[in-house]
Amino acid sequence: MPQIRFAGFTAAALVCLLSAMATAQSVDEVLDNQEGFQRDAAASQQRVEQLDDETVALLSEYHTELERLQDLQTYNANMRTMRASQEAEKARLSQELQEIEVVRRDLLPLMVEMIDVLARFIELDQPMLLTERQARLQALRDNLGRSDVALGEKYRRIIEAYQIEAEYGQNIEAYEGPLALNGRELTVDFLRVGRLALYYVSLDRSEGGLWHPLDRKWQALDANHLAMLDFALRVARKQAPPNLMPLPLWTAGGTGAASE
Numbered sequence: 258m259p260q261i262r263f264a265g266f267t268a269a270a271l272v273c274l275l276s277a278m279a280t281a282q283s284v285d286e287v288l289d290n291q292e293g294f295q296r297d298a299a300a301s302q303q304r305v306e307q308l309d310d311e312t313v314a315l316l317s318e319y320h321t322e323l324e325r326l327q328d329l330q331t332y333n334a335n336m337r338t339m340r341a342s343q344e345a346e347k348a349r350l351s352q353e354l355q356e357i358e359v360v361r362r363d364l365l366p367l368m369v370e371m372i373d374v375l376a377r378f379i380e381l382d383q384p385m386l387l388t389e390r391q392a393r394l395q396a397l398r399d400n401l402g403r404s405d406v407a408l409g410e411k412y413r414r415i416i417e418a419y420q421i422e423a424e425y426g427q428n429i430e431a432y433e434g435p436l437a438l439n440g441r442e443l444t445v446d447f448l449r450v451g452r453l454a455l456y457y458v459s460l461d462r463s464e465g466g467l468w469h470p471l472d473r474k475w476q477a478l479d480a481n482h483l484a485m486l487d488f489a490l491r492v493a494r495k496q497a498p499p500n501l502m503p504l505p506l507w508t509a510g511g512t513g514a515a516s517e
Contacts (some may be wrong), residue, residue, distance in 0.1 A: 372415060
């Protein structure tokens with residue numbers, strides 16, 4: 258059978274040529290595909306590494322946030338404990354304020370009564386240091402109406418006034434002061450022997466007297482008592498050494514003599 262020729266090529270040669278061309282094309286495609294696979298693998302590896310880095314970062318952030326959560330939980334627990342303590346303290350203070358208000362309502366009338374009792378006591382007592390004692394009494398009354406003086410301070414001053422009055426009965430004192438006597442205004446020396454006796458002597462030592470608490474008036478003393486009163490005044494002022502001396506004392510029926 259004769260062979261067919263195509264432009265100088267036999268059919269067999271053409272088949273071989275086509276087969277070679279097809280094989281070469283397949284190799285190129287394989288190589289291209291291989292390169293594509295390699296590029297895809299490299300990209301995939303890069304993506305895996307990127308995801309791995311992101312995973313590590315997210316994991317680190319997760320642990321950080323977990324620690325923050327634990328810290329916040331601890332803080333919140335402590336805040337709840339503190340709030341419970343504050344609520345308890347608030348309730349206690351509220352209760353105390355209510356009790357203080359009750360005490361305030363009860364204490365103010367008590368202080369008014371204490372001042373009235375003190376005023377009555379001064380009125381019935383010997384007429385000693387009247388100006389000083391009445392001024393102290395008026396200051397106590399004024400304090401009760403002052404908003405800038407605390408309730409405790411008002412009470413303290415009343416107690417202090419009572420203490421001063423109590424001390425009058427434990428010492429002797431000599432002082433100069435005015436005396437209204439039989440229509441005359443005199444300046445005299447007073448001698449207070451505790452609350453046992455109260456005397457006066459004129460500055461010229463020409464007259465003297467003893468306060469009689471039952472009669473509520475001054476009883477004149479004999480001239481022989483004036484020298485002893487003068488010496489007692491000097492003892493009270495620490496101008497003479499202490500010594501025993503007979504001084505008149507009041508009695509229900511008049512005056513008698515006693516030793517100081």
